[in-house]
Amino acid sequence: MSEFTPTIGIEVHVEIKSKSKLFSSSANTYGMATNTAVNVIDLGYPGTLPTVNKEIVRQGVRTAHILNCDITRRMHFDRKNYFYPDNPKNYQITQNRTPIGRNGYVEIEVDGVKKKIEIEELHIEEDTCKSAHRGNVSLLDFNRAGIPLIEIVTKPCIKNGKEAMAYLTKLKELLFYANISDCKMEEGSMRCEPNISISKDNNFGTKVEVKNVSSIHNVGLAIDYEIKRQEEMLNNGEIIKEETRRFDDKQGKTILMRVKETGNDYRYFIEPDIPYLDLSDEFINDSLKSLPLLPDELREKYSKVGLNSLQIEKLINNRSLNDYFLGLLKYKTNYVTAVNLLLSDVSSYLNKHNKVITDTNLSYEKLVNVIEALESGDLSNKNVKDLIDSLMETNKTLEELKKEFNIENITDDSFIKEIISKVIENNTDSVNDYKNGHDRALKYLMGQVMKETKGAVNPKMASDMLCEALNK
Amino acid sequence: MSKYLDLGIKEIHELLVDKKITPLDLVEESLKRIKENKDLNAFITINDKVREEAKNLGEVDPDNLFFGIPIAVKDNIVTKDLRTTCASHILDNFIPIYDATVVEKIKEAKMLIIGKANMDEFAMGSTSETSYFGAPLNPLDKKRVTGGSSGGSASAVAGGLVPLALGTDTGGSIRQPSSYTGLVGMKPTYGRVSRYGLVAFASSLDQIGPMTRTVYENSSLLNILVGEDEKDLTSVSKDKEDFTRLIGEDVKGMKIALPKYFISDIVDEEINKRVKEVISYLKEKGAVIDIVDMNYLDTAVNLYQIIAMAEASSNLARFDGVRYGTRATAAKTVDEMYEKTRGKGFGDEVKRRIMVGSYILSGDNAKTYYDKALKVRDDITKEFNRIFKDYDLIIGPTTTRVAPLLGITKDDPHKAFMDDVLVIPVNMAGLPALSVPVGKNSEGLPIGLHIIGKTYDEATIYKLASNIEEVF
Incomplete structure (x- = not known):
C-alpha cells in the first residue's frame, strides 16, 4: 500500500x-x-x-x-x-x-x-x-x-x-x-x-x-494520520475533497471542519x-547587526570548548541558561564543569524556585570560584549542594560562605591515612578486584572513604592517597 | 440686521480685533441664516455647542486672521463629539471619538465649526442628490443642484451661511460644486493635506481642500490645512510656505497650456465663449497661451470608475454593523446581519459602486481592469508632466455645463460622471487644481475656470486665479 x-x-x-x-x-x-x-x-x-x-x-x-x-x-x-x-x-x-x-x-x-x-x-x-x-x-x-x-x-x-x-x-x-x-x-x-496530499504520479493530489x-509533536501525528486516512480512502475508491480539518489530540485523529x-x-x-x-542597504545591514548567535553557530562554538552534544542540546533548549553560559565564555575556567553545574544543581534550584538565572546572585566571578574549588578539591559536590541556595540568593563570596557553613575539608594526612587503612582492611574483596584490573572497585572504595568521613574530606587528596595505598 | 458674514474675513477680523463684534455675534448670525435658509439643506448636523465654544475662545489674536470665523466641515470629515454621517443612513447615529487632523488644525486656528455640511452619500455623486438627508439646493437657483459631492459646503458658502467650508475632492467634488455655485475651490496636491479622519472613499484620490468666496481667503485657509502628518503616510513633508505670496503678481510672461479637449464640443457653447474671453484677457496682459494636444484625458472617467470603485468597495467594507453605526436587528446569522445592515444602510449609488468595485477586483478582473487602469493612470501623469515641462499652468473650463436642474441626472448614473469629465484627470495625476468663477451665463448661472498646476505649485495657481478674479 x-x-x-x-x-x-x-x-x-x-x-x-x-x-x-x-x-x-x-x-x-x-x-x-x-x-x-x-x-x-x-x-x-x-x-x-x-x-x-x-x-x-x-x-x-x-x-x-x-x-x-x-x-x-x-x-x-x-x-x-x-x-x-x-x-x-x-x-x-x-x-x-x-x-x-x-x-x-x-x-x-x-x-x-x-x-x-x-x-x-x-x-x-x-x-x-x-x-x-x-x-x-x-x-x-x-x-x-x-x-x-x-x-x-x-x-x-x-x-x-x-x-x-x-x-x-x-x-x-x-x-x-x-x-x-x-x-x-x-x-x-x-x-x-x-x-497534505498524496499521489501515485507526478500530479499533486487534492490538498487537505x-x-x-x-x-509540533501533534503536527507530526496529524500528518501521519492524514497520510494513512487518505491512502485508505483512495484504496477504497473514495474521492478526497479539498477541505480544512482540525486535529483532535485526544482521539489522535483529524476531524472535518469545513469543505473549501x-x-x-x-x-x-x-x-x-x-x-x-x-529597503536600503543601510536599513538591512542595520537590522541584521542586532542578530544574536543562532543555534547552529552556538553548537559549533560549544563543541570547540569541549561540550558534548547532549550538554549542547540541553543548553540550547534553555535559552536563559544558554545566554548566561555564553557570557561565561569570556572567563577562563573549566566550561565542562561549568555546564554540568548549570545543568544540575543550578537548574534544580531554578526549577524549584521558578526563577531564571538572571534573577539570581550567581555572578560569573562566584561561579568561576566554585569551579576552581571543585577542581582543586577544596569543595566537594556535596558541599555545592549544601551551599547552592546561598550561592544563588546572597552576595556573599565563596570564602565567606565556606566559613559560615563550616566547610573545612579534612586535609590531615595521618587522619586520612588511618581511614584509608581501615577501608582497605574491611573490603578485601574490592581491593582484590581492583588489583585484578576492575576500575569500578576504586570508585566503590572511594565511596567508602567518603562515607567514613561524612564527605568532609578533600576528595582529590583522598583519591590520590587511596590509589597510592592500593598500588603499594 | 447685521451682515458681518457678507464682509471679507480680513474686514471681519478687524472688527473682532477692534472689539466691535465678538465671535458669538458671528455664530449667531450664521445660525440665524441657516435657520432662515433651511430649505437650502446645506447642513446635516448643527454643532449645538458652537455658542459655548465661541464664548470660550478667549482673547482675540490680532495675528490670526481666522480667529472666531465660522466654518462648515463636510460631513465625511470626523469631528469629535459631533455627529459625522457621511450623509448615509448607516452612520446616522455615529458620534466620533476623535478629530480628523484638519479639524484639529482649524480648531487650533480658533475657527468655529458651525456644523457638518451635506454631501453625496460617502461622497459618491456629482449633484449631492445621493445624500440620505436629501439634496442641498443651489442658492443661486433653488431649482438647480449645487453639484457634488461637496454640495452642502458649496451651498453654505454661496448662500452666505458661513464664509468658509472644507470640502473633499476625489474626482472633482470640490471644484465642480464651486463652479456651479460661483465659489473658489481648491483641490490641493495629493499628500498636501492629511487624510487622517477623512472617511475614505478612494484613498489614492481623496484630498481635502478649502471652498471660499475669494482667492485670497482660499489660499489663506490652505495655509492652515497643509502639513505632513505622521498619522497619514501619504502626506508629504514640505517647507512651510505662504500660499498667498504670489497673489496679485503680474501674469506677464506666464506660460499657460489649453488642451484642445477642454474646449472641444463636449463643452457648452456659452462656457467655451467665456473661456475664450478669459484667454484674450490674459494674452492682453502678456501671458503666453497655447492650445495643446494631450492624450489620455478622455480615459480619465473610465479610470476613475475602475480605480475609485475598486478602492471604495474595500474602504466601505468596514461599515458592517459590528463596531459602530446602525446595525440591523432581527438577523439570525452573521451573514444575514451584514446583508440587512448594509442593504438598509447604504443608498442605491453607494451599493452600485460597491458592487462594481467588487466585480472589478474579482479574480482575473483585477488584472484586466484594475492593473491596467493603474498603468493608464501613470500615462496620464506622464502626459501632464510632459506639458508642464513647457508650461506653468494648464487651464480650461471646470465643467462642461452650468448647474443642471435637480433630478435630471438621477436616473442615469453614467451621465452623472460626465459632469466631472474635465476635473477627474487631475485626481488621477495627484495635481493641484482650482476652480475660480468667471462670471455668469445668460441665465445668471456661474461659470468656473479650471486652473491646474504642477505638483506642489498651488501658489502659482492662486497667482493666476487672483488676476482673473479681479476682472471676471
Missing part, C-alpha cells in the same frame, strides 16, 4: 515581538485585560489610517535573512478583502505580491540525513481579533487585532511527519533565538497549518489542510494608504 507519495507543505504564523502593533501605536502584548490594548486604528474606525511600524519591518528582514531568503528591496502591502466579524476593516493588510522574503530554506537532519526544507515566501501581516462564543453571543477582543505576524510558507517538499517536526523544531529554535518571536504554540504565538494543531468553497476570492489590491517601502 505504500505506492502513494505524500506531498506536504506547511504554513506557519508567528507573532512578532515588538513594542507596538503593526499599523498602530497600541501595545503588542499578550494576556492583558480584554480590549485594553486598543485604539481607533485597531477598531477600524472610519477615517483612520495605518502607519507602518519600522521595527516590525526590521524583524521581517531578520527573518528573511535567517531563513536564507532573498530580501525584497521594494515592497508594498496589499489588502485581502473578506467579511468576518474578527476582521475589523473587513480587509486584512498583508503582503500578497511583494512578500519581504522569497526562496529560502531551513536545513534539517532526519535519521542522520540532511535535507533542505525550501521556503516559498514569508510575509508580514496583521492579526485579527480573537473571538469568543457564549451561547447566542459572540464577543471580540481587539487586543489581538493588528498584532504583527510573519507567515512562513514552505514549498510542498515535506514527505512525512518526522520531517515536518524536524522543520518546525528548527524553525522555532531559529525564530526564538533571533528574538523574532516567543514561538509559544500554547499561547498562539506560533501556529502551524500543514497541508489541518488547523488548530497544538504542538471553490474560488475563494480575496480581491487583493495594493494598499493605497501605505506608500511603497524601499
Whole structure:
C-alpha cells in the first residue's frame, strides 16, 4: 500500500515581538485585560489610517535573512478583502505580491540525513481579533487585532511527519533565538497549518489542510494520520475533497471542519494608504547587526570548548541558561564543569524556585570560584549542594560562605591515612578486584572513604592517597 | 440686521480685533441664516455647542486672521463629539471619538465649526442628490443642484451661511460644486493635506481642500490645512510656505497650456465663449497661451470608475454593523446581519459602486481592469508632466455645463460622471487644481475656470486665479 507519495507543505504564523502593533501605536502584548490594548486604528474606525511600524519591518528582514531568503528591496502591502466579524476593516493588510522574503530554506537532519526544507515566501501581516462564543453571543477582543505576524510558507517538499517536526523544531529554535518571536504554540504565538496530499504520479493530489494543531509533536501525528486516512480512502475508491480539518489530540485523529468553497476570492489590491517601502542597504545591514548567535553557530562554538552534544542540546533548549553560559565564555575556567553545574544543581534550584538565572546572585566571578574549588578539591559536590541556595540568593563570596557553613575539608594526612587503612582492611574483596584490573572497585572504595568521613574530606587528596595505598 | 458674514474675513477680523463684534455675534448670525435658509439643506448636523465654544475662545489674536470665523466641515470629515454621517443612513447615529487632523488644525486656528455640511452619500455623486438627508439646493437657483459631492459646503458658502467650508475632492467634488455655485475651490496636491479622519472613499484620490468666496481667503485657509502628518503616510513633508505670496503678481510672461479637449464640443457653447474671453484677457496682459494636444484625458472617467470603485468597495467594507453605526436587528446569522445592515444602510449609488468595485477586483478582473487602469493612470501623469515641462499652468473650463436642474441626472448614473469629465484627470495625476468663477451665463448661472498646476505649485495657481478674479 505504500505506492502513494505524500506531498506536504506547511504554513506557519508567528507573532512578532515588538513594542507596538503593526499599523498602530497600541501595545503588542499578550494576556492583558480584554480590549485594553486598543485604539481607533485597531477598531477600524472610519477615517483612520495605518502607519507602518519600522521595527516590525526590521524583524521581517531578520527573518528573511535567517531563513536564507532573498530580501525584497521594494515592497508594498496589499489588502485581502473578506467579511468576518474578527476582521475589523473587513480587509486584512498583508503582503500578497511583494512578500519581504522569497526562496529560502531551513536545513534539517532526519535519521542522520540532511535535507533542505525550501521556503516559498514569508510575509508580514496583521492579526485579527480573537473571538469568543457564549451561547447566542459572540464577543471580540481587539487586543489581538493588528498584532504583527510573519507567515512562513514552505514549498510542498515535506514527505512525512518526522520531517515536518524536524522543520518546525528548527524553525522555532531559529525564530526564538533571533528574538523574532516567543514561538509559544500554547499561547498562539506560533501556529502551524500543514497541508497534505498524496499521489501515485507526478500530479499533486487534492490538498487537505489541518488547523488548530497544538504542538509540533501533534503536527507530526496529524500528518501521519492524514497520510494513512487518505491512502485508505483512495484504496477504497473514495474521492478526497479539498477541505480544512482540525486535529483532535485526544482521539489522535483529524476531524472535518469545513469543505473549501471553490474560488475563494480575496480581491487583493495594493494598499493605497501605505506608500511603497524601499529597503536600503543601510536599513538591512542595520537590522541584521542586532542578530544574536543562532543555534547552529552556538553548537559549533560549544563543541570547540569541549561540550558534548547532549550538554549542547540541553543548553540550547534553555535559552536563559544558554545566554548566561555564553557570557561565561569570556572567563577562563573549566566550561565542562561549568555546564554540568548549570545543568544540575543550578537548574534544580531554578526549577524549584521558578526563577531564571538572571534573577539570581550567581555572578560569573562566584561561579568561576566554585569551579576552581571543585577542581582543586577544596569543595566537594556535596558541599555545592549544601551551599547552592546561598550561592544563588546572597552576595556573599565563596570564602565567606565556606566559613559560615563550616566547610573545612579534612586535609590531615595521618587522619586520612588511618581511614584509608581501615577501608582497605574491611573490603578485601574490592581491593582484590581492583588489583585484578576492575576500575569500578576504586570508585566503590572511594565511596567508602567518603562515607567514613561524612564527605568532609578533600576528595582529590583522598583519591590520590587511596590509589597510592592500593598500588603499594 | 447685521451682515458681518457678507464682509471679507480680513474686514471681519478687524472688527473682532477692534472689539466691535465678538465671535458669538458671528455664530449667531450664521445660525440665524441657516435657520432662515433651511430649505437650502446645506447642513446635516448643527454643532449645538458652537455658542459655548465661541464664548470660550478667549482673547482675540490680532495675528490670526481666522480667529472666531465660522466654518462648515463636510460631513465625511470626523469631528469629535459631533455627529459625522457621511450623509448615509448607516452612520446616522455615529458620534466620533476623535478629530480628523484638519479639524484639529482649524480648531487650533480658533475657527468655529458651525456644523457638518451635506454631501453625496460617502461622497459618491456629482449633484449631492445621493445624500440620505436629501439634496442641498443651489442658492443661486433653488431649482438647480449645487453639484457634488461637496454640495452642502458649496451651498453654505454661496448662500452666505458661513464664509468658509472644507470640502473633499476625489474626482472633482470640490471644484465642480464651486463652479456651479460661483465659489473658489481648491483641490490641493495629493499628500498636501492629511487624510487622517477623512472617511475614505478612494484613498489614492481623496484630498481635502478649502471652498471660499475669494482667492485670497482660499489660499489663506490652505495655509492652515497643509502639513505632513505622521498619522497619514501619504502626506508629504514640505517647507512651510505662504500660499498667498504670489497673489496679485503680474501674469506677464506666464506660460499657460489649453488642451484642445477642454474646449472641444463636449463643452457648452456659452462656457467655451467665456473661456475664450478669459484667454484674450490674459494674452492682453502678456501671458503666453497655447492650445495643446494631450492624450489620455478622455480615459480619465473610465479610470476613475475602475480605480475609485475598486478602492471604495474595500474602504466601505468596514461599515458592517459590528463596531459602530446602525446595525440591523432581527438577523439570525452573521451573514444575514451584514446583508440587512448594509442593504438598509447604504443608498442605491453607494451599493452600485460597491458592487462594481467588487466585480472589478474579482479574480482575473483585477488584472484586466484594475492593473491596467493603474498603468493608464501613470500615462496620464506622464502626459501632464510632459506639458508642464513647457508650461506653468494648464487651464480650461471646470465643467462642461452650468448647474443642471435637480433630478435630471438621477436616473442615469453614467451621465452623472460626465459632469466631472474635465476635473477627474487631475485626481488621477495627484495635481493641484482650482476652480475660480468667471462670471455668469445668460441665465445668471456661474461659470468656473479650471486652473491646474504642477505638483506642489498651488501658489502659482492662486497667482493666476487672483488676476482673473479681479476682472471676471
